[in-house]
Each structure stands twice: as structure tokens, then as C-alpha cells.
Amino acid sequence: MVTSSAPGKVYLFGEHAVVYGEPAVPCAIERRVHVTATEIDEGLRIHANDLQLDGFTVEYSGDGESHPDVDVAESLVEAGMGYVNEAVAQARDAADAPAAGFEISVEGDIPLGAGLGSSAALVVAAIDAATRELGVELPASEIADRAYQVEHEVQDGQASRADTFCSAMGGAVRVEGDDCRRLDGIDTLPFVIGYDGGAGDTGALVAGVRDLRDEYDFAADTVAAIGDVVREGEAVLGTGDYETLGELMDFNHGLLSALGVSSRSLDSMVWAARDADAHGAKLTGAGGGGCIVALDETDDALTALKYTPGCENVFRAELDTDGVRQE
Numbered sequence: 331m332v333t334s335s336a337p338g339k340v341y342l343f344g345e346h347a348v349v350y351g352e353p354a355v356p357c358a359i360e361r362r363v364h365v366t367a368t369e370i371d372e373g374l375r376i377h378a379n380d381l382q383l384d385g386f387t388v389e390y391s392g393d394g395e396s397h398p399d400v401d402v403a404e405s406l407v408e409a410g411m412g413y414v415n416e417a418v419a420q421a422r423d424a425a426d427a428p429a430a431g432f433e434i435s436v437e438g439d440i441p442l443g444a445g446l447g448s449s450a451a452l453v454v455a456a457i458d459a460a461t462r463e464l465g466v467e468l469p470a471s472e473i474a475d476r477a478y479q480v481e482h483e484v485q486d487g488q489a490s491r492a493d494t495f496c497s498a499m500g501g502a503v504r505v506e507g508d509d510c511r512r513l514d515g516i517d518t519l520p521f522v523i524g525y526d527g528g529a530g531d532t533g534a535l536v537a538g539v540r541d542l543r544d545e546y547d548f549a550a551d552t553v554a555a556i557g558d559v560v561r562e563g564e565a566v567l568g569t570g571d572y573e574t575l576g577e578l579m580d581f582n583h584g585l586l587s588a589l590g591v592s593s594r595s596l597d598s599m600v601w602a603a604r605d606a607d608a609h610g611a612k613l614t615g616a617g618g619g620g621c622i623v624a625l626d627e628t629d630d631a632l633t634a635l636k637y638t639p640g641c642e643n644v645f646r647a648e649l650d651t652d653g654v655r656q657e
């Protein structure tokens with residue numbers, strides 16, 4: 331039995347635009363998904379107590395048959411389990427053990443579908459745990475690559491390498507197309523996260539931006555402008571100039587908002603953080619609902635968000651310089 335874990339992330343800059351080849355800077359945070367893999371004779375059994383489908387907790391056997399004790403549509407269960415199914419397929423392939431069976435248990439402290447990269451953390455940790463259980467130790471870069479294949483497959487081609495690379499490597503990273511790099515010398519960033527308790531549909535939100543971009547030149551320009559913000563941001567990232575970083579985060583949020591991926595509750599959390607003198611604040615991840623990230627080393631934004639209607643949970647998230655690891 332092997333347990334591995336991998337971190338979630340926030341986007342300092344660049345979500346959505348990264349899908350079209352602009353650079354992005356996601357940063358790993360100290361919130362993790364833990365996956366335990368145990369080899370069994372055949373098939374795939376998954377325990378995922380954090381995954382609620384229509385309010386039901388799911389126990390699933392991927393060999394076609396059995397199902398939750400409750401009546402949940404097969405398609406919903408398949409969708410929920412797709413990441414684990416595909417991660418296990420990657421592990422079997424990497425270890426050259428096509429028939430290996432697994433029992434997989436998942437638990438995590440990353441809210442699901444909220445822009446903190448729970449899917450990438452799950453896939454990265456699952457590939458690591460399952461390959462180690464088969465006696466194979468993959469380099470983090472290969473885990474990142476295989477995890478990207480999984481997200482790409484499960485999300486119908488709507489995925490960049492950003493979430494999976496960041497989760498596998500840890501720290502602050504820069505992703506532009508297939509060019510993925512860790513950014514050295516960045517050990518700390520004062521992130522405060524506000525969570526509205528909701529979720530966004532990543533595939534649908536990415537498709538919405540794609541449509542806008544196809545329809546209007548100014549939407550394409552907006553996506554390109556996000557790339558400019560990222561390039562400006564990475565130039566000051568190592569200097570500790572939180573003032574400028576925050577200003578650029580604010581700008582980035584405005585551009586995402588123009589592309590239609592913010593929401594009323596994300597906007598009110600962003601404004602609550604700004605009113606409390608955070609250096610800057612923006613939505614993180616696909617948007618539509620979920621989380622914002624603010625830059626603030628004081629407790630002011632944290633306190634203000636606690637009393638913001640629509641904010642269900644607020645927490646500080648340290649930069650996690652460790653990526654995937656065996657526990």
C-alpha cells in the first residue's frame with residue numbers, strides 16, 4: 331500500500347489565456363489531495379468520501395458492475411471517477427502492467443471544482459501512488475506530463491499543462507504552451523483565499539471564452555492582454571514588490587470579468603479584499619464560482635472576507651514548495 335499526495339494551486343496570473351498559448355503563473359498551495367493505492371487481483375475499486383454527487387457519497391468499482399448504495403445516474407458516477415480511471419490507466423502504462431488491479435482511496439482538503447486545482451492534485455497523486463505500488467518511481471516531470479494527458483482526455487481537450495505541472499513540481503511555475511518551468515527563488519507569497527461554497531464547470535467556462543474569442547476581435551485582444559499582464563507580473567515576481575503584483579492581479583481579474591468568467595459572489599469577495607487594503611485580488615481557476623485569491627500579509631482581508639455575504643470560508647494558504655510526494 332502506498333500513499334502519495336499532491337498540492338492544489340492558485341493562479342497568480344493567466345488562467346484561461348494559458349489555454350491559447352499565453353503564459354500563466356500558477357502557484358502550489360499547502361492544501362493537498364492524498365491518494366492511497368493498493369494492488370489487488372483485478373479491476374478498480376475507488377473510495378472517494380469527499381466526492382458528493384447530488385449529495386451522495388460514492389463507492390465505485392470500475393469493472394463495470396457495482397455501484398453506490400444509492401441510485402445515482404451512471405453517467406454522473408463515470409464523470410466523477412473519470413480522473414481516477416484515467417490516472418490508473420497511465421500508471422498501468424508507465425509500469426507496463428496493463429492488467430494490474432487497484433483499490434484507490436482519495437481524501438483531500440481542497441474544495442472541489444472551486445479553482446484550486448483539486449482535479450490536477452488528484453490525478454498527480456494517483457499516478458504517483460499507483461506506479462510506486464507497482465514498484466516504479468517516475469520523475470515528477472513525467473508524472474506532470476501523464477497527468478496532463480489525463481486532464482486533457484477527461485476535460486474533452488479543454489486543458490492546459492498549468493494545473494498538472496504546478497501540482498507535480500510545487501512552488502511557483504510558469505507555463506506557456508508546452509514550455510513548463512519552475513520559477514526559482516520564490517519561497518513565500520501571502521495568499522488569502524475566499525471560497526463562496528460554489529463550483530464552476532471548467533469545460534463549459536473554457537468553451538465560453540473560446541466562443542467569445544472566435545466571435546469578437548476585442549475578446550481575442552482581451553486574452554492577449556492577459557498575456558501582457560502575466561509578462562509584466564513575472565518581471566516583478568522575484569522582487570517582493572507586492573504593490574505592483576497586486577495591481578496586476580486586479581487588472582487580470584478585470585480582464586477575466588470582461589471574458590464573462592467571474593460571478594457576483596466572486597466579485598464581492600474580490601471587492602471585500604480590496605476594500606480591506608489587500609494589495610490585489612482576483613478569481614482563480616476557471617471561475618463561475620468557487621475561489622478568489624488576494625495578496626495580503628496582514629489579517630485585514632482575512633477578517634473582512636469572514637464577514638462578506640457570499641463568502642463561505644476564508645483561509646490563508648502558504649506557497650507549497652513541495653510538489654508530489656510519497657507520504
Ligand SMILES: Nc1ncnc2c1ncn2[C@@H]1O[C@H](COP(=O)(O)OP(=O)(O)OP(=O)(O)O)[C@@H](O)[C@H]1O
Pocket residue numbers: 363378379380381409410411412413436437438441442443444445446447448449450452493530531532614615616617
Ligand atoms: N478529493 C477528491 N475525491 C474525489 N474526486 C475528486 C477529489 N478532488 C477532485 N476530484 C475530482 O475532480 C473534479 C473537480 O475538478 P475540476 O477541474 O472541475 O475542479 P478543480 O480542479 O477543483 O478546479 P480548477 O480546475 O478550476 O482549478 C471532481 O468533480 C472530482 O471528479
Ligand SMILES: C[C@@](O)(CCO)CC(=O)[O-]
Pocket residue numbers: 344345346347348349445447488489490491492493532536615616
Ligand atoms: C481555465 C484554466 O485555464 C484553468 C483551470 O484551473 C483551464 C486550464 O488551463 O486547463
Ligand SMILES: [Mg+2]
Pocket residue numbers: 447448449450493532
Ligand atoms: Mg481542475
